Amino acid sequence: MRFLLAALCALLMVAMLPVTPATAQSGSSADFDVTKVTPSVVGGGSPGEVVVSGTLTNRSGRALTGVQARIERGTPPTGEPAVQRAMREGVSGITEPAFSPVADRLEPGQSLPVQVRIPLTGSNSLQLSQTGVYPLVVNIQAGRSSIAETQFLLPVTSLPGQPPMRPAQATPTTLVVPIVDTPRLEREALPGGRAVLVDDKLSTSLAPGGRLYDLVQAISDSAPAGSSLGNALCFAIDPDLLITAKAMQGGYQVRQPNGALVEGIGRSAADLWLTKLRQATTGRCVIPLPYADADVVALGRAGLDDLVNGAMDGAQLLSAPDGLGVEPRDVMWPIEGALADNPVGDLPSTMLLDTRAVNVPAGSLTPVKLRGQNRTAIPIDPLLASALDPNRDTKQEVTEPSPPSSGALTSQNALGALAFRATGGYVPNATSVLVPPRRWNMRADDLRGLLTGMSKLDADGLIRLTALPSPNPATLAEADLTYPVQAGGSEIPREAIDKLAAQNFRVGDLARSSESDRAxxxxxxxxxxxxxxxxLHGVSSAWRGNSGAAEDWVRRATGPINDMLGKVRIEEYPGTTNRLSSDSPIPVTVVNDLPFTVGIRFKIPTVPGVEVQHDFGGGLATVPANGRRQFMLEASAQRAGRFMVDISVTADAGTPLGTTKRLPMESTEYGAMIPWLTGIAGAVLVLMSVRRIVKKAKARRERTAAAQKSVAEAETQPLAHAVTSSQPEDDRDQR
Structure with missing residues (x-):
């Protein structure tokens, strides 16, 4: 019993794993890269055979001999789950035509072009007898061993020479074309500086043959503006990509791994691509993505409403005359098509959402009004999303270019899924919205094949090409948002967002402290x-599940912030000592190298013995654009001595501007001690004077008393004594 339970659990775990399309069997020794399927849609005017072209590569360590191939047909799927399996799992062929020789010998690492053909009907064919969507398998063998296997869907709207089998109602269909890349702009060309990119890979993508060039060129070639297919397309453009291409157009530098800067080589490629993008989007539906395809859900959870609104400002960049000059639709396509409950910020009125992110009936593609909001949700067709994105429901769904290999197979699967949606999987009163992966990796020929196939399905009456819906919320049923657990688990982590928020506060403080200068x-x-x-580069969808990359981009963004804040600074002090008196101002010059007026506050820590008044009445002191201003800070010294006073300036809310300067000061003043010393000295002088007066008075009294005593003694002597005493004097007189 335990063994059975363990086996059952193992089977369930395997079933829950995401599946990816295989271009070769597990353990196969060769790869077959399909480059073209002709015709992509079998109709009344199609040739009588299917031709699969591609490149066969021996990736084993031994030579392959007797290489041969054939195309097998599987059973047509009858439901959406069967279509999903036909696209992503192995399909068993029910027809077994004869093999055709490909090569006698294929050495290790060798590649060669291959064409495999199979008739539609008759003997040794696909044995098609009715319309439908058929899974095909290209089986390649060496000897009797299978070395490669590739599968895809082939829609058949009619057999050759017969009219198409039209459904009762054509399925309204529209296609979103994402124009998105990975963040590469480390520094915009701010006043006085040049743009810096982290690498020069975008120059390749924008050049002819590159991914982004091919997307725009294929649309221009196969779905020109004004055509029925052109009107059914809607570009979803990341404004950051537009800004980056414009920065390249004006000349830029590229950061090397060692930190050095070199000149970028993509200036002309960016100029050509921007010209083609403006031509391709003129008069078209355009959806602005959040700037850098930012994770607005994660920003909203962190309470950063201002950054959410800032991310949505990208629409202005698209509509600007020096941008694309278009009027974008008020539509948002959030990451993974999911939006959290109670979204914050000024978000658009219409959302493109995954059916798993909104509580709608199973299989419904009808727009709904989001409960408690004046917003509508347009469901993304999940069957077509799966067909267009082999990475769907994997960790690489948002972050990596998709399809990772053959775009021709992706194109075929999308056409097959679309044909099934229009027939066996028809959904009434709904538009099938085809939304490819964000970083759509389609070669120009593969995308042309998809667009041509869509036009064929439209001409055969299976689909009706139409513009992206504009639903009226007043007429819609309500539904709740249901944020998928998988989407929440791959959000940009809170640690990175907290670091971003700290830097955003500094930027906001500078903005709130500044004003335009008339000059x-x-x-x-x-x-x-x-x-x-x-x-916002730090919260790009490119870093979902990659906290290290997110934090690295926040760090990269901090450099330009430090540079700009450092342009408002206290001028270098010459180094002489300020001599302070009891009331002496300190001259301080503040330099502003920014092209607008900046309001500042002085920050001076308390120094014992010195008081500096620098509040300017509680308001901001202003420094003119590209100028300087001298301030006289009132200083008072309370004592003599040498002092070191640290002086810095900040923005209104305390963000430091420039660096702290240390000013040496010296004072010979005694400050508040002088009155005390004077009083004490005066008191001492008074006491000394009193003491002298007292001593003199005492001495005078003593002399007076002594004299009075002598007189009294003389008066008390006998007369004889008086005569005797006077005799010698008489004798002297006689002589």
């Missing part, structure tokens, strides 16, 4: 907005 044409936003946008 300058640069507003504070010309500096602070790029600084904020740089921080």
């Amino acid at each position: 300058q044409t640069v507003s504070p936003g010309r500096v602070t907005t790029p600084l904020r946008n740089g921080l």
